[in-house]
Structures are given as structure tokens and as C-alpha cells.
Amino acid sequence: CFVYLQLNIEVDYWLNALNWTMIGFEGSANKIGVGIIRDGEVLSNPRRTYITPPGQGFLPSDTARHHRAVILTVLKEALDEAGVKPEDIDCVAYTKGPGMGAPLVITALVARTVAQLWGRPLLGVNHCIGHIEMGRLITKAHNPTVLYVSGGNTQVIAYSERRYRIFGETIDIAVGNCLDRFARVIKISNDPSPGYNIEQMAKKGTKYVELPYTVKGMDVSFSDAASKMLSSGECAAEDLCFSLQETLFAMLVEITERAMAHCGSQEVLIVGGVGCNLRLQEMMGVMCKERGAKLFAIDERFCIDNGAMIAQAGWEMFRSGQVTELQDSWITQRYRTDEVEVTWRD
Structure with a gap:
């Protein structure tokens, strides 16, 4: 009883x-x-x-x-x-x-x-x-490798033994902070956000300006790319936005793929404010497709x-x-x- x-x-x-x-x-x-x-x-x-x-x-x-x-x-x-x-x-x-x-x-x-x-x-x-947890709720991802990208944070994360383990991160500024700094210098509007406006301008860019690509093991650095952008001379703003996105996002895709390989993961979840960027999602999607993995992302309501x-x-x-x-x-x-x-x- x-x-x-x-x-x-x-x-x-x-x-x-x-x-x-x-x-x-x-x-x-x-x-x-x-x-x-x-x-x-x-x-x-x-x-x-x-x-x-x-x-x-x-x-x-x-x-x-x-x-x-x-x-x-x-x-x-x-x-x-x-x-x-x-x-x-x-x-x-x-x-x-x-x-x-x-x-x-x-x-x-x-x-x-x-x-x-x-x-x-x-x-x-x-x-x-x-x-x-919001990303897991909305997407129903089971046990993904997580790319967390925002104005103040850049981390590649995977769950293990009751902790969210950080496999890689920025060693200086976050990716969102890098975008924000650039937006301030060339006077891009903050409404609704600098990152969103950079994304729209980047769609009109056609010329790639070579920028520092800094990946150190599982970690990344964005300050060199930001500094180079601010001294790029007479390039069109659209080309600078395009080049900055392509460089920063390629670095993020690289360390995410390396974390997936280490964990044997077949899922990627992108969270954080920068995760709304459709170009980042597109680049990550190409990598996932080549690995036979699945990409999970959420829109601006929850990102x-x-x-x-x-x-x-x-x-x-x-x-x-x-x-x-x-x-x-x-x-x-x-x-x-x-x-x-x-x-x-x-």
C-alpha cells in the first residue's frame, strides 16, 4: 500500500x-x-x-x-x-x-x-x-553541436556529463561585437540592428576584400579582421560587408565542423542573435549537407x-x-x- x-x-x-x-x-x-x-x-x-x-x-x-x-x-x-x-x-x-x-x-x-x-x-x-534550451525546444534537435553567436558571446558547445562543454570560443571579441564595431565606423543604422543591416548590404556586394582569417585550434579571433576592415580604403561599403561576413562565417563553420567530428555529432544548432543571419545558416547548411548532418536554426523571434x-x-x-x-x-x-x-x- x-x-x-x-x-x-x-x-x-x-x-x-x-x-x-x-x-x-x-x-x-x-x-x-x-x-x-x-x-x-x-x-x-x-x-x-x-x-x-x-x-x-x-x-x-x-x-x-x-x-x-x-x-x-x-x-x-x-x-x-x-x-x-x-x-x-x-x-x-x-x-x-x-x-x-x-x-x-x-x-x-x-x-x-x-x-x-x-x-x-x-x-x-x-x-x-x-x-x-530555447533552440532545443523550438527545433526539437536531439543532441546537437551548438554554435552560439551573439554580440557578447561566440562559443562552440556540446553536451557531455551534465555540462554544456565549450569546445571552442573567441579569444578576443565576439562575432556580433565585430559586426557592431564595423557598423559604427561606417555609420550603418542600428535599427533594427547593425548585424541585420550589414546582412542586407552584403547581398549587394560583389568584390571580396581579403581579410585576416584567424583560427587557432578550436578558437577564433575577430579583432584582426575588424582592424583590417577599418583601414580598407576606398572599397564600397557593400563589398566590405560582403567580405566581412564571408570571412567571419567561414571561421565559425570550420570550428563547428571540427567539434562535430570530435563528438561524432550529426546535428548542428545555431543560436544567439547572429544566428538569424541567413548567409551564416546557408554556409553552415552546405557543410552539414557534405557531412550528411542536419542543421537546426531559428528565426529572430527566438534567436x-x-x-x-x-x-x-x-x-x-x-x-x-x-x-x-x-x-x-x-x-x-x-x-x-x-x-x-x-x-x-x-
Whole structure:
């Protein structure tokens, strides 16, 4: 009778787990998003982007000011869009890091406040793992080699023994940061993003300008290519955009293929803001086809920083028994992907 009772309790627990509703707050850079997920279904995912004039980047203090001004509006939108009330939320997740300090603090402060007001548990989520778990949810990729490319991060990752292991990464600046720097110098618009506008200009480029191609084992370097671009003289902007993309993306494809060979992987998943780039997806697709592998990619709704990815990673953590105590709900600008114990995967 005791065993029977225990089995029924466990079955009831996991059936209820399937209906858990998670809210996620993301604000590690220039985007502030709030997403709500229930059992793998995205109920809402609104966000706002802090956009600066051409030639300018975004400073942490200004970005935090933007997030503070709009975050409650975005929260209300998320609840209204999802058709849920605070009492329907089971857990509150927020981006713990990595990212820019001031925007992260604003996001964590609101998440902590909401969790206490609603009487719900809190979860600090690694931003990078949020991207990975969102990619796995949307694409249904089984166990892919992951290329994570964004404004602040460039990593080739594979899962092994309860960790997302970093097989290769940038040794200086991230690929998105390289694109952003170039966009600032030639005054490309930041609306909707520098990378998107570079992609559109690159489609009109016809002449390839040779740039430094720096791959060191499994790692890459982008600063030399950025420096060369800024001193390329009288080349047309479209040709420079075309050349920059071709060079940077070839480096990324090379180290991803090497990681696949090492892991015996037949799947590639591209995540992060730069992962929206169709030329990167095309180049990676050619490599995958030659290897008989499969490419998984997602569009800008889920590739670019968003609250739903934090909610999804939080759902995975929560169902495996993790919570973040209030006294531990701090943020960190440096939070490596491989620091997190992945308790929700075999």
C-alpha cells in the first residue's frame, strides 16, 4: 500500500509539472523581454530594444535607464498576451548573467520583486543556456553541436556529463561585437540592428576584400579582421560587408565542423542573435549537407534575446528541483556556460 501511495504521489507530481507556467525576464544587453511558457508552449514573448543613433553603441547606464522605463509595460503585455494572472505563475526566472552589469541589475531587481509580491520561487538562469534550451525546444534537435553567436558571446558547445562543454570560443571579441564595431565606423543604422543591416548590404556586394582569417585550434579571433576592415580604403561599403561576413562565417563553420567530428555529432544548432543571419545558416547548411548532418536554426523571434528563452531554461531547472534562494539571487557579468550543472538532461 505504501509503495502504491508513493507511486501515485510521484505520478501526480509530474503530471502537475507538465502544467507549470513559467515567466522569464531577460535584460542582459540592449533588449528587455518578458516571456511566459507553459509545458513547452510559448504563451507570450514581448520585448523592447534600446536603439541608439548610427555610429553609436549603447552604454550600460543608458541601457539600464531604458529597461527601467519600459519593463513594467512589457510585463503587463506578457501577462495580457498569455491570458494569465499572477496567481497562474508557478515560478519566476531571470537572467543571472553573463551580460552588462547595470541592465542585469534592473532585470534581477524586478524579477525578485515580482517573485516576492506573488509568493513564487525564483530562479537565476545562465543567459547562454537560455539560448540553447530555447533552440532545443523550438527545433526539437536531439543532441546537437551548438554554435552560439551573439554580440557578447561566440562559443562552440556540446553536451557531455551534465555540462554544456565549450569546445571552442573567441579569444578576443565576439562575432556580433565585430559586426557592431564595423557598423559604427561606417555609420550603418542600428535599427533594427547593425548585424541585420550589414546582412542586407552584403547581398549587394560583389568584390571580396581579403581579410585576416584567424583560427587557432578550436578558437577564433575577430579583432584582426575588424582592424583590417577599418583601414580598407576606398572599397564600397557593400563589398566590405560582403567580405566581412564571408570571412567571419567561414571561421565559425570550420570550428563547428571540427567539434562535430570530435563528438561524432550529426546535428548542428545555431543560436544567439547572429544566428538569424541567413548567409551564416546557408554556409553552415552546405557543410552539414557534405557531412550528411542536419542543421537546426531559428528565426529572430527566438534567436534574438527574449524572455521566453529564460522561462524555458527556468522550466527545465525548476522541474529538476532547482530554485534560487533570495539571498543568492545576485547577478554576474561573467558566467560561463560550462559552470552550470545541467540537472535536467541525462
